[in-house]
Amino acid sequence: MALDLHEIEQKWQKKWETDKVYKFDEQSKKPPFTIDTPPPTVSGIMHMGHAFAFSQQDFIARYKRMRGFEVFHPMGFDNNGLATALMVEKKLKIRQNDYSREEFVKLVLKHTVGQEKAMEESFRGIGLSFDWDLLYRTIDELAQKTAQYSFLDLHKHERVYQKEAPTMWCPSCGTAVAQAELEDKEVESTFNDIVFKTKDGKEIVIATTRPELLSSCVAVFVHPTDKRYEKLVGQKLKVPLFDIWVPVIKDPRADPEKGTGIVMCCTFGDQTDMEWYMAHSLPMVISIDQHGRMTEQAEKYKGMKIKEARKAIIEDLKEQGLLKEQKPIKHSVNVHERCKTEMEILHTRQWFVKYLELKDEFIVKADAIRWIPKHMKARYDNWVKGLQWDWCISRQRYYGIPFPVWYCKKCHEVAVADEKQLPVNPLKDKPLGKCKCGSNEFEPETDVLDTWFTSSLTPQINGHWAEKTKLFEKIFPMDLRPQGHDIIALWAFNTIVKSLFHQGKMPWKNIMVNGWALDSKGKKMSKSLGNVIAPKEMIDKYSADVLRYWAGLPTIGEDIPFQEKEMVAGKKFLTKLFNATRFVDGASKDLGKVDVKKLKLWPEDKWMLSRLNNLEQGATKAMDKYEFSKVLNPTRNFFWLEFADYYIEMVKHRIYGEENESKKAAQYVLRKVMQDTLLLLAPFVPHITEEIAQTMFKDVFKEKSVHLEKWPEGNKEKVDAKLEETALLAISIIAAIRKDKSGQGRPLNTPVKVATIKVVEPEKVEEWAETIKQTMKIEDIKFEKAEALSIELKF
Ligand SMILES: [Zn+2]
Ligand SMILES: [Zn+2]
Incomplete structure (x- = not known):
């Protein structure tokens, strides 16, 4: 029977669904x-x-x-x-x-x-x-x-409010957005040195990347310690191209190192403009509308899109000799994470959740959550510390969940829906009662709620x-x-x-x-880079279990580059798992009921059981800490490098030998290890483990699915550290003999007449003598004390 992972996967996915294996039972006592x-x-x-x-x-x-x-x-x-x-x-x-x-x-x-x-x-x-x-x-x-x-609920507790305020605005989506939806983007731009003039005609050069905002310039700022502009403070300057005069104000937020050190404030070019607007009670002048076009305020530029206006204004400045210099710069701007359009700050009426005053509480209370991995809490804290706006929750869009809100046509009071009405569509439905003013006429809120x-x-x-x-x-x-x-x-x-x-x-x-799944070179997968690997492609090529196996390798939180060689390795491992189980099944099918206490265990049996319990204990601890890679990796290594490579080889002579207690013990251990390994791997590779459990281990797995079986927690009492240490020694002796044989070009099962084992502490491995003899087909074995391990074989 060849292993067809795809066939197995489809079969079990269907079966799990029909059997409702993952059904949540609300009445369960668990x-x-x-x-x-x-x-x-x-x-x-x-x-x-x-x-x-x-x-x-x-x-x-x-x-x-x-x-x-x-x-x-x-x-x-x-x-x-x-x-x-x-x-x-x-x-x-x-x-x-x-x-x-x-x-x-x-x-x-x-x-x-x-x-x-x-x-x-x-x-x-x-x-x-x-x-x-x-x-x-x-x-x-x-x-x-x-x-x-x-x-x-928030309305009842006065946690939502409506306000006309400057808000982050995406001109492309035509809606307000929240601070959390902004992304930084490095863009190429131009610093334009523009001439403002004093009353007596003196030229003051100001550098700006956004000359299209000139018509909404309301002030210029200098740093309080900047000697260059000391005398200007308090005076007014004329804005180029427009008949607008603005005051020169000092404020520590003006950076003397940036541009010419003197900076214009427009309502609003960016976040700092907003802060200035608030701090210095500046007037609000709006030159860009909600669709990203210039307003009446921009005079002859009215109706142009932002970038068109920028171009036209630069041309005009040049013509009038008001543009001194242009320097290309790279700077970071806020863009809308959904559409990558540069944000504007517009003055609009929006709904907000009020929470800025609770920043400390948000940080402290979130310590009650266990963050896995721990350092992610710092990312959360940093975000909360940097919050500058209440949460803007209204969006000027068609598609979304409507606000349960109307406004009284007469007195403009807000009317909210009654709980009984939910879900409500204010565009179709009406409030249940009248307004306090007695009016029965309402206007629906047409905004929708932020998706978040x-x-x-x-x-x-x-x-x-x-x-x-x-x-x-x-x-x-x-x-x-x-x-x-x-x-x-x-x-x-x-x-x-x-x-x-x-x-x-x-x-x-x-x-x-x-973390993230990156491309093989550690870059983010993206359509534009052409480095996207579709999971479907990998599933078709290797199978779902193999893809899951790959996902189980890294530590939680870690970004991982996708390497196809890991898929190859995963497939190899699953094939090994399947073949080894078939061997174990064939070798132990006739075991029947055994009394474990009466079994006559060989050292290798005790070693395997000790290792298994050790592994299970570690695996349970790791899974409880969400450290799944500390389960998958060690289980694979145990199964492959200890159980399959050594234990199975050590007990073959007992399996193929006479029917006796020794054979039974080997059969028991083979089956026990296989069974528990399946349980440990079940969360990671659910299809193949189910297939094996249901086709070969139905005698021990009684539940309808291996995924409803009990996880093996391991037993500390059954771990024997000393024995595990001597087992390592026995293994290194067997490895040395294997190496010697293959070095001489002999098959591994070539009989050996006499093997002399020189070892530091012979008394430690003497109890393994029979195991070593039988595994490597040795007639006579001798141990000698020596400084280091070496072997001599006579054929
Ligand atoms: Zn947008
Ligand atoms: Zn009213």
Whole structure:
């Protein structure tokens, strides 16, 4: 029977599903272990990062199940919000504004259905042990209800407010965004030395990368200690091209080393402009609109796009002799992480979650969570420390979850939905009561909620918190949040914020932060670099278990370059596992019932059992600490380098020999090691272990799946360190004899007349004499005391 991994995998995936092996039983008496699964964005494709991270999450889920927990392991898809809408816009080459809101939402939803199906198939294909009946989506009714319920709860506790304020704005997506959605991007730009003039016509040169903002210039700043401009402070300067006069103000935020040391402040060019605007109560002048076009304020440049205006203004400055010099520079700008467009700061009306004053609390309270690996907590802390804005949660988009909010047409008071109405669509539904002013006429809020406003509620969605179920009490706080390090600021942080506001506690006990799957050279995989390796390709070529094996090799949190040679090695290992089991099965099939205490064990038997218990103890400790690579690597090495390479060879003579107690003991140990090895490997390579368990070990594995068997914890009492040490010596003697034989060109099973073993402490290995003799076909064996190990063979 040849080993066909693909056939095995499909067979067991189907069987697990029909047998509901991973079904979560709410009524179970077992303690629950609950996992807050990250919902991948519905893009139609499972990429290598998914395969990598989800496999690691699955190792833990399977392990906990074997440890006797009732594992709550839902799968989710993120089909809500901007990411989804942008994906559909890009795929179909459309823009939301080409459609009515209703049409656009329908289009996006329709498109995501097919994408989700394709993804579901890929995720099933790597054998993840989800209870698919718990599947959730971030746009479905339950998520809508939960998000709106969360809003109502925050509203009740005055944690949300609405304000006209400067906000981060993406001109391409046409919406406000939150600080967490910004990315730094290094861009090439030009420093333009532009001439401002004093009242008496003196030229003052100011360097700027954004001359298109000249019409919204409200002040210029110099550093308080900058002698060059001391006399200017308090005077007014004329802005070039426009009839605008602005004051010169001193402020330590002006960098004397940058440009000419004197800098213009426009409302708003960047974050510092905002700070100046607040600190010095400057007027607000708006020259860019919500779609990234110049406003009336920009006079003749009105209607131009930002970059067009920049070009035109530079031309005009040149013509009028107001441009002194241009220097190319590279600097870092804020871009929108979704579309990479440079951010603007616009003054708009938005909804915010108020939390800036709680930064310290967010840091301290999150210490109650175990961060795996530990250093990821520092990334979280740094993010929280750097927070400068309250959380802007409104998006000026069509697709997303609506605010449960209306405004009174008469007095403009906010009216929120009643809990009973959820999920509510204010565009169609009406508030249940009248406004305080007596009016019955309302205007709906047309903005939608930030997608993270909903994604930050995954524990609450999965526990049906908004429906006030018992399930929520059972699963919250959740045991484990697995997620990537790139979204600590977005997902981990926002989820912590929400749970703290709603439940007054942390959402999980543990957070396991996975690293990235990189290309073979350690670069991030990306379409533009052409270095993307699709998991499907690797599964087709090697199998899902082999891909999972690869995901089990690195330490948690570590980025790992994808090396195909590891897939080759993984496949080799699985083949070895399969072949060795078939040997063991054949050699021990007739064992029957044994009384373990009465077995006559040889030193190698005791050694194997000691090693096995040692390994199991270490594996249990490591898995409890989420250090799965400290299980997979040692188990593979034990199985291959000790059990297969030595133990099996040592006991062959007993297996093929007479029926007696010695044979029984060997058979017992062979079977025991094989059986426990399967259990240790089951979380990592679930298909092949199931196949072996169900076809060859049905006598010992009584559950319907190996994944419902008990994890072998190992027994300290059964570890014999001394024996393991002498075993190493016996092994090195056998290795030396093997080397000698093959060095002389003789087959390994060539009989030896006399073997003289010179060794430092002969008394230590004498009890292994019979084992060594039988393994290496030696007639007579002699031990002599010597300074170092050496052997002499006579044939
Ligand atoms: Zn954008
Ligand atoms: Zn009113």
